[in-house]
Amino acid sequence: MEFFERFAIPHPSPIIYASMVAIGITLLAIIAGLTFFKKWGYLWREWLTTVDHKRIGIMYLISALLMLFRGGVDALMMRAQLATPEAQLLDSQHYNEIFTTHGVVMIIFMAMAFIIALMNFVVPLQIGARDVAFPRLNALSFWLYFMGAMLFNLSFVIGGSPSSGWTSYFPLAGNEFSPSVGTNYYMIAIQIAGIGTLITGINFIVTILKMRAPGMKLMKMPMFTWSALITNLIITFAFPVLTVALAMGTMDRLFGTQFFTTGNGGMDMLWANLFWVWGHPEVYILVLPAFGIYSEIISTFAKRNLYGYKSMVASMVIISLLSFVVWVHHFFTMGQGAMVNSIFSITTMAIAVPTGIKIFNWLFTLYKGSIRFTVPMMYSLGFLPIFTIGGVTGVMLGMSAADYQYHNTMFLVAHFHLVIIPGVVFAMLAGLTYWWPKMFGFMLNERIGKWAFWFISVGTCVAFFPMFISGLDGQARRMYTYSESTGFGFWNMLSFVGAVALAIGFIIIVYNIYYSTRYASRDIGSDPWDARSLEWATHTPVPEYNFATIPEVDSSEAFWDSKYNGHKLFKGKLKEIHMPNNSGVPFIMSALFFVLGFSFIFSIWIGVIVSLLGICACLMHRSFEKDHGRHISLEEVEKTESELRGGK
Amino acid sequence: MKLDHSQPLEYSSEQGRLNILGFWIFIGAEVMLFGTLFASYFTLEGRHGSGPSGAEIFEIAPVLFETILLLTSSFTVGLAIHAMRLNNKKAMMTFFIITLVLGLAFLSVEIYEFTHYIHEGAGLTVSAFSSALLTTLGTHGLHVTLGLFWGIFILIQVAKRGFTPETANKSFIFSLYWHFLDVVWIFIFSFIYLKGMM
Ligand code: HEM
Ligand SMILES: [Cu+2]
Numbered sequence: 001m002e003f004f005e006r007f008a009i010p011h012p013s014p015i016i017y018a019s020m021v022a023i024g025i026t027l028l029a030i031i032a033g034l035t036f037f038k039k040w041g042y043l044w045r046e047w048l049t050t051v052d053h054k055r056i057g058i059m060y061l062i063s064a065l066l067m068l069f070r071g072g073v074d075a076l077m078m079r080a081q082l083a084t085p086e087a088q089l090l091d092s093q094h095y096n097e098i099f100t101t102h103g104v105v106m107i108i109f110m111a112m113a114f115i116i117a118l119m120n121f122v123v124p125l126q127i128g129a130r131d132v133a134f135p136r137l138n139a140l141s142f143w144l145y146f147m148g149a150m151l152f153n154l155s156f157v158i159g160g161s162p163s164s165g166w167t168s169y170f171p172l173a174g175n176e177f178s179p180s181v182g183t184n185y186y187m188i189a190i191q192i193a194g195i196g197t198l199i200t201g202i203n204f205i206v207t208i209l210k211m212r213a214p215g216m217k218l219m220k221m222p223m224f225t226w227s228a229l230i231t232n233l234i235i236t237f238a239f240p241v242l243t244v245a246l247a248m249g250t251m252d253r254l255f256g257t258q259f260f261t262t263g264n265g266g267m268d269m270l271w272a273n274l275f276w277v278w279g280h281p282e283v284y285i286l287v288l289p290a291f292g293i294y295s296e297i298i299s300t301f302a303k304r305n306l307y308g309y310k311s312m313v314a315s316m317v318i319i320s321l322l323s324f325v326v327w328v329h330h331f332f333t334m335g336q337g338a339m340v341n342s343i344f345s346i347t348t349m350a351i352a353v354p355t356g357i358k359i360f361n362w363l364f365t366l367y368k369g370s371i372r373f374t375v376p377m378m379y380s381l382g383f384l385p386i387f388t389i390g391g392v393t394g395v396m397l398g399m400s401a402a403d404y405q406y407h408n409t410m411f412l413v414a415h416f417h418l419v420i421i422p423g424v425v426f427a428m429l430a431g432l433t434y435w436w437p438k439m440f441g442f443m444l445n446e447r448i449g450k451w452a453f454w455f456i457s458v459g460t461c462v463a464f465f466p467m468f469i470s471g472l473d474g475q476a477r478r479m480y481t482y483s484e485s486t487g488f489g490f491w492n493m494l495s496f497v498g499a500v501a502l503a504i505g506f507i508i509i510v511y512n513i514y515y516s517t518r519y520a521s522r523d524i525g526s527d528p529w530d531a532r533s534l535e536w537a538t539h540t541p542v543p544e545y546n547f548a549t550i551p552e553v554d555s556s557e558a559f560w561d562s563k564y565n566g567h568k569l570f571k572g573k574l575k576e577i578h579m580p581n582n583s584g585v586p587f588i589m590s591a592l593f594f595v596l597g598f599s600f601i602f603s604i605w606i607g608v609i610v611s612l613l614g615i616c617a618c619l620m621h622r623s624f625e626k627d628h629g630r631h632i633s634l635e636e637v638e639k640t641e642s643e644l645r646g647g648k
Numbered sequence: 649m650k651l652d653h654s655q656p657l658e659y660s661s662e663q664g665r666l667n668i669l670g671f672w673i674f675i676g677a678e679v680m681l682f683g684t685l686f687a688s689y690f691t692l693e694g695r696h697g698s699g700p701s702g703a704e705i706f707e708i709a710p711v712l713f714e715t716i717l718l719l720t721s722s723f724t725v726g727l728a729i730h731a732m733r734l735n736n737k738k739a740m741m742t743f744f745i746i747t748l749v750l751g752l753a754f755l756s757v758e759i760y761e762f763t764h765y766i767h768e769g770a771g772l773t774v775s776a777f778s779s780a781l782l783t784t785l786g787t788h789g790l791h792v793t794l795g796l797f798w799g800i801f802i803l804i805q806v807a808k809r810g811f812t813p814e815t816a817n818k819s820f821i822f823s824l825y826w827h828f829l830d831v832v833w834i835f836i837f838s839f840i841y842l843k844g845m846m
Contacts, residue, residue: 099692122784133670134666138788198677201677202673202674203672206666206670206673215689236673236676236680237676237677238680239677239678240680240681241684243681244685244688245684247783248783251772251779255772256772256773256777257772257773257783258697258773258774258775258779259688259779259780260690263697263701264697264698264699264774264775264776265696265776265777266690266776267691267695267776270688274688277684373777491813542807549754594673611701620801623798623801623802623805624801624804624805626814
């Protein structure tokens with residue numbers, strides 16, 4: 001019995017019990033459904049073992065949407081609790097747990113997955129490649145991320161959620177003040193997903209550097225591919241820092257090391273530094289791909305080539321470098337002294353310059369363009385003003401002296417939501433709508449999509465602008481309630497209304513997906529937006545080998561030139577095509593990582609040993625395996641091609 | 649599979665070239681990993697609480713011995729790759745085995761060193777300094793251990809399959825890894841031990 005006690009929730013509530021039941025029922029329903037419809041084989045063959053970047057992208061997408069739902073429910077609960085003074089909906093412990101899981105789920109498991117989803121689907125197509133450099137590792141990346149996400153979410157019903165914030169500062173996150181296993185979940189689930197992300201970073205750098213279509217020089221890459229390259233470089237150099245920090249945090253909690261403790265020489269601020277050395281680059285990992293998406297969409301729907309291509313690239317490079325030297329702005333108040341604070345103030349404010357350059361480039365692209373107000377374009381246009389407000393308030397926060405006033409108030413919360421939501425969430429929704437027809441062969445309904453856009457953009461403003469005011473008035477972040485006399489009530493009620501509007505917007509999107517799946521026309525050709533880059537040059541649905549013959553390119557808008565300027569993309573003859581084999585190992589290995597993580601979290605050492613041995617066996621299997629891939633015969637390629645052409 | 653015979657065997661296939669570039673980038677990530685460990689170590693170096701400090705526990709003899717073992721092994725793995733380029737399987741395997749044996753010897757001395765530290769009262773949980781020291785050294789040691797297993801796998805494959813684009817590619821990448829561990833060790837030797845003993 002004693003063994004099982006550790007799995008109990010230390011601070012239960014009816015919501016948690018209801019979730020346990022709901023999760024149990026959903027699992028049973030999935031298992032029963034798969035069995036009843038005899039889909040286990042299909043699931044295994046077509047999805048769990050796939051190494052196809054398009055399918056992996058779609059699996060990332062589905063997971064990201066699931067996590068968006070989880071994080072969104074957390075958000076609504078928080079806003080509901082704060083809507084009125086002295087509300088009793090959540091107690092302080094539950095409120096702490098919810099803002100922690102909200103932050104982690106949204107950043108690590110939702111936003112990261114969403115951008116990696118789009119990178120996976122789009123980048124190989126944009127550069128005219130058949131897959132990524134290491135398809136098998138790509139599958140491993142996804143499954144590690146997925147297992148990490150599932151493990152983290154399990155904390156809600158087994159053992160208790162973490163409650164020391166998504167930043168998990170020590171000593172709060174140490175055993176003394178966070179005795180439940182919640183913070184173990186934090187340390188280990190993020191570690192597993194982070195390793196997956198690091199592998200993605202390496203994989204995509206090699207893919208983009210080495211597998212571009214003939215003629216596509218670096219300065220002729222589409223802007224989204226450029227942003228993906230830079231993002232993956234940041235990933236590769238920032239994530240190892242997180243790996244080390246999490247490992248140290250884990251050891252402090254499980255093995256009694258003294259890295260971040262308050263006695264025996266430990267240094268709690270070391271955690272804060274390491275966390276933000278990763279954490280600030282992380283926000284640019286999220287927002288740079290979004291910039292890439294906007295560049296594609298704005299030039300497509302303004303019917304003009306992107307203004308200032310070179311300065312777009314240069315500004316991203318500068319942002320990526322600066323992003324590593326600003327981390328101290330997250331704790332100006334922690335006593336580094338005026339000199340250090342001033343230096344980091346300057347570097348922080350400097351980031352606004354390249355960011356501003358990008359904003360102006362988009363504006364100049366729009367200037368005199370013939371603009372089509374499609375849903376992706378509306379998100380892009382909504383992004384520009386809202387993001388600018390978020391960015392300008394960032395510069396305010398970046399002034400270290402003033403930050404003593406703003407720090408850890410709702411003002412900060414308003415800042416980062418007003419950069420992350422238009423910067424990342426709008427971009428993902430825009431990108432999703434934009435590439436949806438390439439992924440699924442039909443378009444999302446524009447009219448319903450516009451309703452969603454208005455709810456989401458107005459909802460964002462209504463939810464977060466009031467926080468500037470209540471924050472300046474002194475409302476602290478991460479407080480579970482406040483008294484009537486503070487006068488914060490009105491602003492928080494307004495925020496709640498905005499949050500509900502946002503939620504309605506997302507429900508409309510879900511309805512749109514349902515509606516369009518049922519009613520949208522399947523007869524849309526392969527280029528429904530009249531777009532400019534290579535992903536639109538292949539068929540819809542995209543055949544597994546992407547391009548029957550590899551395109552030849554001589555500008556950054558090769559597909560546009562092939563449509564309107566007589567450039568010939570496909571010169572080669574059809575040949576047989578070499579493709580990588582599917583493999584179940586990435587899935588199995590990641591499942592073992594799940595067991596490993598779970599055993600670590602609960603200090604079940606026998607489980608640790610067994611799963612580690614299993615992981616080593618997988619690695620050994622991989623080392624000895626002879627895998628030369630397979631060939632799709634010429635006849636088969638010809639057959640697929642004529643079918644797809646006929647289907648248009 | 650298309651092979652480019654103007655290149656050394658390990659570079660001859662497209663996938664082989666991708667693997668090598670990918671591994672270089674991976675080494676970049678590893679540099680960040682060890683860089684973070686070093687930065688943390690230097691931050692915590694003087695914070696040994698009531699436990700012993702570095703100067704009190706470091707011993708030059710075993711450390712020097714480890715350095716010689718690892719440096720030599722880096723040299724022999726270079727010879728192994730050279731032999732591979734000359735298509736001399738026997739020499740390649742001999743140097744490879746010597747490399748792995750030296751790696752194993754290094755590891756044994758390191759384990760001795762660890763027991764010595766624990767004996768001296770600088771166990772993992774004693775102070776921030778001892779935690780950082782043992783974690784940094786341990787991470788390097790873990791890399792060597794994984795390298796030993798990996799090297800054995802590759803050795804078996806070379807023995808069984810001879811030099812193919814795949815086995816040559818794997819051996820070459822292994823040598824990159826091994827050299828990298830050597831570089832890390834040189835940093836450990838200079839900035840943890842020598843500096844700590846001064
Ligand atoms: C012009 C560019 C920007 C500047 C100058 C800036 C500045 C700052 C500063 C100084 C803080 C810390 C404030 C405090 O804790 O008192 C902060 C927090 C934050 N920023 Fe920004 N920022 C910028 C852009 C962005 C972007 C583009 C994102 C994300 C896409 C972002 C996400 C965040 C997040 C998540 C936090 C809060 C982290 C936390 O404490 O939980 N920022 N920003
Ligand atoms: Cu920052």
